[in-house]
Amino acid sequence: MEEDRVRLSGWQMIAIAVGILVLGLVCCSLGVVVGGAAGFGLGRATARPEATPGWGIPGPIIPTPEFPPEVTPVPGERPYLGIRYIQRPRGAEVQEVIPGSPAEEAGLRVGDLIRKVDGRAVNSSQPLADVLSAYRPGDRVVLTVEREGREIEIPVTLGRRP
Numbered sequence: 001m002e003e004d005r006v007r008l009s010g011w012q013m014i015a016i017a018v019g020i021l022v023l024g025l026v027c028c029s030l031g032v033v034v035g036g037a038a039g040f041g042l043g044r045a046t047a048r049p050e051a052t053p054g055w056g057i058p059g060p061i062i063p064t065p066e067f068p069p070e071v072t073p074v075p076g077e078r079p080y081l082g083i084r085y086i087q088r089p090r091g092a093e094v095q096e097v098i099p100g101s102p103a104e105e106a107g108l109r110v111g112d113l114i115r116k117v118d119g120r121a122v123n124s125s126q127p128l129a130d131v132l133s134a135y136r137p138g139d140r141v142v143l144t145v146e147r148e149g150r151e152i153e154i155p156v157t158l159g160r161r162p
Contacts (some may be wrong), residue, residue, distance in 0.1 A: 065149065079135045079158035083108060091115040092128035097138060106156035109147065116144035132158070 012135040082101020091113040097104050108114075108155075112123050117131045118141045135141060137160040142153050 001045045009075070077137055078161065079132050079137050079139060081132065081156065081158060085114070087124065087127045088113065089124045091122045102156050102159040106143075106154050108145070108154060108156075111147070113146040114143050115146055115151070117141050119144075137161075 069161060080102065082098040082103040083092075083094050084096040084098070085094050086094075094103075094108055094110055094112045094114065097108050114128060116122060117128070117135075120126070120131050120134075122128050122131055135158055137158055140155060140157045142155050145152050145154055
C-alpha cells in the first residue's frame, strides 16, 4: 500500500512557520496582559494601606485584639495623641506629627520610635493604639521614645479627638 504524502512548497512551509510564530506571539502577549492584570488586582486587594499611601484601599479585617492584663481598655471616648505612625516590631515609628496636637506640644518628632507608654511596652503584640486605649482624654502619660539612638522620656497630656 502506497502512502499518500502531501508535498509542500518552500513558500507554503514559510507561511506555516510564520503563522505558528504569530500565533505564539499573540498567545504570549495575551498571557502577559492577563497575568499582569490578575497580579495587579490581587496586589491591590491584599495591600496594606500604610504600605500603599494614597490608594485608599481598606485593609484586611483584623479581629478585636485580646488585651494582656496590664492593658485594660477604658470604655468611652478614646484618647488622642495626634500622630500618624507605622507599627514596628520594637515600637511605633512616628511618620507625621499633626499640627496643634498633644504630640506636637510635647515635642514628638517624625522618626521618633515610641517604645513605651507609662512603662508599658509598645510592640507588635501590644500596638500603640491598644496601649493608649487604657487611657482617657486628659490623662498625662510619659512616652519612652528612641530618638537618634538615644532613649528619652517625653511627658504628654492626651487630648480629645478633633
